[in-house]
Amino acid sequence: MSEKKTVRFIITRQDNPDSAPYEEEFEIPYRPNMNVISALMEIRRNPVNAKGEKTTPVTWDMNCLEEVCGACSMVINGKPRQSCTALVDQLEQPIRLEPMRTFPVIRDLQVDRSRMFDSLKKVKAWIPIDGTYDLGPGPRMPEKKRQWAYELSKCMTCGVCLEACPNVNSKSNFIGPAPLSQVRLFNAHPTGAMNKDERLEAIMGDGGLANCGNSQNCVQSCPKGIPLTTSIAALNRETTFHMFRKFFGSDYTV
Numbered sequence: 001m002s003e004k005k006t007v008r009f010i011i012t013r014q015d016n017p018d019s020a021p022y023e024e025e026f027e028i029p030y031r032p033n034m035n036v037i038s039a040l041m042e043i044r045r046n047p048v049n050a051k052g053e054k055t056t057p058v059t060w061d062m063n064c065l066e067e068v069c070g071a072c073s074m075v076i077n078g079k080p081r082q083s084c085t086a087l088v089d090q091l092e093q094p095i096r097l098e099p100m101r102t103f104p105v106i107r108d109l110q111v112d113r114s115r116m117f118d119s120l121k122k123v124k125a126w127i128p129i130d131g132t133y134d135l136g137p138g139p140r141m142p143e144k145k146r147q148w149a150y151e152l153s154k155c156m157t158c159g160v161c162l163e164a165c166p167n168v169n170s171k172s173n174f175i176g177p178a179p180l181s182q183v184r185l186f187n188a189h190p191t192g193a194m195n196k197d198e199r200l201e202a203i204m205g206d207g208g209l210a211n212c213g214n215s216q217n218c219v220q221s222c223p224k225g226i227p228l229t230t231s232i233a234a235l236n237r238e239t240t241f242h243m244f245r246k247f248f249g250s251d252y253t254v
Helices: 036-045 114-122 143-153 160-164 177-187 192-204 217-221 228-248
Strands: 006-013 022-029 073-076 079-082 095-098 105-107
Touching: 006 036, 022 036, 036 095, 073 160, 079 160, 079 217, 114 177, 143 177, 160 177, 160 217, 177 192, 177 217, 177 228, 192 228, 217 228
Parallel strands: 006 095
Antiparallel strands: 006 022, 073 079, 073 095
8 A cells, every 4th residue: 555645744833922943843644735724724734743742723814715814824835925925835845934934923923913013003004084974976086096006005015025025024114015015105196195194104114115125025925916116106106206295395297
C-alpha cells in the first residue's frame, strides 16, 4: 500500500502579546484543492504537532473565506497574502506561516490591526451623512468615474500593503498605502469632497505622504491589484495644489 500524502507546516506561534515567539511543526493528511485556511482548520480539529504531542489549537483571524473581508492575512512562505486563496498545491513545503510583523501579535497568527484603522479615522475615510433618514438620491457620478472609483473601493483593509511597505514599522508613524489611497477615493466622491481639504491636511503632516519611500512593494503585494502608487502620486499633486491655494488664496489655479 502506498504511503498517504501529507502536508508539513512550520507555524510561528506566540502564546500572548508579551511572550516570545516559537516555531511548531505540524503534519496533516493531504486533500486535493486544500488551501491554508482548510489546513489550519484541520490542525484546530486535531491539535497534535509533528512529534505526536498534544498542543493548543493555532489561532488566526478569518471570516468570508473568499478574499473579500481581508481578515485572514498572514505571511506565507515569506510573502504577506490572504490565506484563504493560498492553495497548498502551489506552495513549497514545508509551508511556513507567520503573523504579520507590522502589527502587534495578539496570539499565534492573530494580529491587532488598530494602527491601520486609526489611520483610516485620521483621514476621515468615510462619507458624512446628515442623519439616518432617507435623503433622497445623491449626486450622480459619470459611469467612467464610477468604474475608476470602484477599483479603489476594492480595498478590504487586509493590511498586506502595510506589511510589505518598508516604511511602515515600529519606528515610523507612516499611515501606509491603504489609508492614502482611501483619501483619493473619498475626495473624488461628490459628497465626500466636502471634507477634501481636511483629508489633504491630514496627509500633509507627520506620518503622511512625506514618509513614502516609493519602494512600490505595496502595489506588487495588493491582493486586489489596487493602483496604490498611482493614488500616492496623484495625492502628491493634490497636496501641492492645496499648499499653493493656502498660500496664494482659495481662488488660485494651476
